[in-house]
Amino acid sequence: MYRTAMEDLQEWKKRSNRKPLIIRGARQVGKTWLLKEFGRIAFRETVYVNFDNNPQMKELFSADMRIERIITGLELYSGHKIEPVDTLLIFDEIQEVPQALASLKYFRENAPQYQIVCAGSLLGIALHQGTSFPVGKVEFLDLYPFSYREFLIALGKERFDKLLEDGDFELATTFRMEYMDLLKQYYYVGGMPEVVMSFVQKKDFNEVRKIQSDILDSYVQDFSKHAPNELVPRIRMLWNSIPSQLSKENKKFLYGLVKEGSRAKEYETALLWLTDCGLVHEVRRVKVPSLPLKAHEDLKAFKLYILDVGLLSCMVRLDQRVLLEGNVLFKEFKGALTEQYVLEQLKTLKGIETYYWTNDRGSAEVDFIIDSGSQIIPLEVKAETNLKAKSLKVYAEKYKPSISVRTSLADYKKEDWLLNLPLWAIGVIDKAFS
Structure with a gap:
């Protein structure tokens, strides 16, 4: 490995x-x-x-x-x-x-x-x-689960990864279908080492699901073993609510979806516990995209993702037949798997912090805002080839970023204000601002 x-x-x-x-x-x-x-x-x-x-x-x-x-x-x-x-x-x-x-x-x-x-x-x-x-x-x-690029290497596709590392998008685009097929497999398999190694050796999707289920079960057992008794039910309810939270059009985390009528103060400690374990990632909203972004974060608004896209696909019981159905996988439950995948790749990049942005009316949202320390990069995630990026355009017209990025199934293309980066190349987004 x-x-x-x-x-x-x-x-x-x-x-x-x-x-x-x-x-x-x-x-x-x-x-x-x-x-x-x-x-x-x-x-x-x-x-x-x-x-x-x-x-x-x-x-x-x-x-x-x-x-x-x-x-x-x-x-x-x-x-x-x-x-x-x-x-x-x-x-x-x-x-x-x-x-x-x-x-x-x-x-x-x-x-x-x-x-x-x-x-x-x-x-x-x-x-x-x-x-x-x-x-x-x-x-x-x-240390995080295997990234998509590490997944490529594990499958013996080192030269495909090298194309991404070198930024040779013209040649990489020639092999777009293979990158996309491997990306579909990654959505299903994810990056947990035991799962990846089993898949590399056996190519058995049923075995993949069994190992993922065992890992999820072990996490739930950890709740009971290591968390205070009074906290365990809240941790479980919060953890189990994440797929439904991500399936919403507006993926802002709502405590009311954990349990009807519940409030933040009832679940803040449970959320902290899951975060400290490394099982979830919080992405907070920023009100104004100015450096440093941390100074402008909205402490009451955030999105919540789990540590691995394969575990998320297991939690929602994604059928392996969806791997064969064109690009439907990328749109599954309103693109939540795709957002999860993108966030997971961003977490592996050094020297960046990740947030998201909505305007005050909530009528425009940019999925991720990246703070590289020296500049701010807005990133919009598209789960298909529909490239209408209204929110990104609203953001760009208002804040005039040096570059805006849209990631989708479309090919690599750089325009005056917009870089279209294929989903399979999101792991080298740092080259866009290096």
Whole structure:
């Protein structure tokens, strides 16, 4: 499995001033595999410690924070000599032992020569429960499900991905039908590593659905296992409401659709829990598209997406026969799968923040507004080849952006004010403003 995050890990290893690194991401997005593979290819020795249900490690880190003592304990535990230059230390499920999380501060200050990478799927929840955190002493890397481009590579289509990477849209357009067929498969399969690997090996859509159902079931079990008892019913209702929320014409999240008559304050903690787990992504509305967008966000209006388009298609019981029915898949339940797909690809791009915009009357909406740090890019999503972009035109006439982007099934085309980027190329949208 190729993951672009491996390049980030290699860059981290090269830096002389590196800090302990924490990989963030939802359960089952491949954090443990990535770190073990990094250890295998980049280090002579790897010491892997899983803190989940590990009383020995809890005891080791509960005493003083002398690094020499901790290293000796880790050597005894693993049976390996830990040489700073040649050994990768992997701390998995680090949130289960808060003292281990706190120790990263002392590793950074007193023994920066040790190379430590950590993972924690429920780390955000632990922090909100008051866990001591080594602020400023660690680095973060976010890991998401396979992007469409990583999916291409997993299927042995490296040269198709290379065309996108090189921005050779003229040649890529020649193979538009293959890109679109692979995109249909991605809508159904999604990017969860276990699902992708099964599909690569067996090409069995029924097996895909079984694994996705098991993953969804495991997430629901996590609600009961890790969330406060009084919060569990609200988390479940909120989670189960997401498909119906996305099927609306106006995809603004409405608490009233979770339960009739419900209000924001009743579900805010449940939403925070799902966000901290990495299971949902909030995209907030901005009132005025001016840098920085964060200063202009509307805290009361947002859209909510889940972490993976394949899991969403499983939740709505999308029939595999739709893969054969022309382009109907891209329009399924009012284009919600397509918006989910686009947001998912945007999340994998570095250095951008994503919002959406509506005018005050609510008569015009731009699906996504991208803050690259230096400019703002409006992005309209079309689930078919109907290219009427009235809202995008309203936005462009009012705010005069340097470039506007529309993504659809149409071919690549750049005009004076508008870039039409095919859906299968949205993963290289950052090249539009680089």
